[in-house]
Amino acid sequence: MAILEINDASVSFGPISSRYEVLQDLNLKVEENEFVAIIGFSGSGKSTLMSLLAGLQNATSGEVLFKQKQIAEPGPDLGMMFQNYSLLPWLSVLDNVKIAINAVQPKLSKPELEEKAKHYVEMVKLDHAVDKKPQELSGGMRQRASLARTLSLDPEVLLLDEPLSALDALTRSELQDQILNIWEKDKRTVVMITNDVDEAVLMADRIIPLTMGPSATLSDEFKVNMERPRNRHTLNDHPEFMRLKSEITAFMLGLNQESKKCTGATIPMPKVIPKNFSPPVMAPTFKQNPVTIKKPNNVA
Template sequence: MSFLELNNVDVGFGPASSRTEVLSNINLSVKEKEFVAIIGFSGAGKSTLMSLLAGLEKPSSGSVTMKGKPMSGPGPDRGLMFQNYSLLPWLSVFDNIKLAVDRVFPQLSKKEKSDKIHHYIEMVKLGHAPDKKPHELSGGMRQRASLARTLSLDPEILLLDEPLSALDALTRSEIQDQILNIWETDKRTVVMITNDVDEAVLMADRIIPLTMGPKATLAEEFIVNMERPRDRHTLNDHPEFMRLKSEITRFMMDLNQESKNLKTDEVIPMPKIKPKDFSLPSATPRFKQRGSQLGTPKPKSAA
């Protein structure tokens, strides 16, 4: 039995007369403690797929199950990390995490909650900034605070919805390494959405492309047969890394070209509609009207 499974899932929006089919015939099986990356272009439906896994979206047809049971909605067993850090600006790093811990673990004592919060703050290397508010942090530090909040829920599945896409290359690399170190330590199940081939090959056990939308579906997977831990500094010399990177990039570019070929340059003619004339009728100057009523004034006689 799969730990997390989507079976023949379709997702569409809108009324039947103008319905948009976003995802079609999605089949995904994730093992416990596996790291799976879904890779695709912007607008293909990656975030919709992640919302299905988080229980934020229900399928139009098909089923989403976790440990063999239907998924009825969101829950703390699935920790979702968004593209945006989503921290409350008026709360400190500590209090943003505390808000989540209070909600999920109300039975813990005040000290136990504090210890738990500080544990994850230290894990993401923010031990120097627990009292800082989001506006006092860099973009990378905000994302680390968001990661600490997600991890503090002790989720069985960690869902990463392109959380590093807005970061600079150096900060992105640093947080990638932190996520990998955390995963190596306690081996949670991870499903990551990304549009970065290098990131997917570096981090995942399996990489599954999402085809172009509408009616996007999951294509044939790529297995990452590379030893762990992986050293980013030597990846460009690793033959398996280069092979996977080349094959996945070629596959994605072929998808993009196929999508372009399906598009037509049909010009839809505009209806021949003449605009209404809203101009006012020309009015006779007032002095002429008065002249016509009172007569033309006689010229003054010379003195």
């Protein structure tokens, strides 16, 4: 039985007379402990889709279900990790995690709260920075803190909205491995938004493309039939990895070309006329008149 479902859901904004359809006729089923990646171009509605799953956005039509019940509002069972860090800048790493735990488990004693917060900070390898404020951390460390805070809620479903997109390649690969290690240990259900094909194939069980907007919808899925754990260092020699990467890339490029044909999208080039510059005006020169010095009358 699917733990998370979207049935014929659409999301639109604006007045009825001029509605803007962001997502249309979405259908999705995510099984328990499954890792699903949704891939799409910028502006296609990926973050809106993730907000729909998290209960942050209501569907205009259709339904979104968690364990067969309509998702009406955000809750701790659906842990959302955003693109930005969303950390409280005046709190330390440990206190940012504590405040999240306290929100869902207010009856924990202070020692229990401290122990649980430290457990999740250590899980993301930030135990050396528990007392640091967000402005004292690198981008990768801030994202680790954000991951620790989300995991501390003990969510049944982890929703990742392009959390690694702003990181450099080395930090991104380290966090990919960390998320995979946590997922393999705890076996949570994960839905991840990404625009990176390699990342999707490395991490997911299924990859589902989101078509171009407006009125974007979920397309046919690609199943990743690769054994786990996956070794990133040997992926480029894995025939299934290369096949999937090639097919998904070609499919996404086809979506892009099809969208351009449908919209007739062309980029108008501005008519720029080079400006004629006059020779630079030189500083004026002044002819110095000779100075005559008059002698005093009483000097011989």
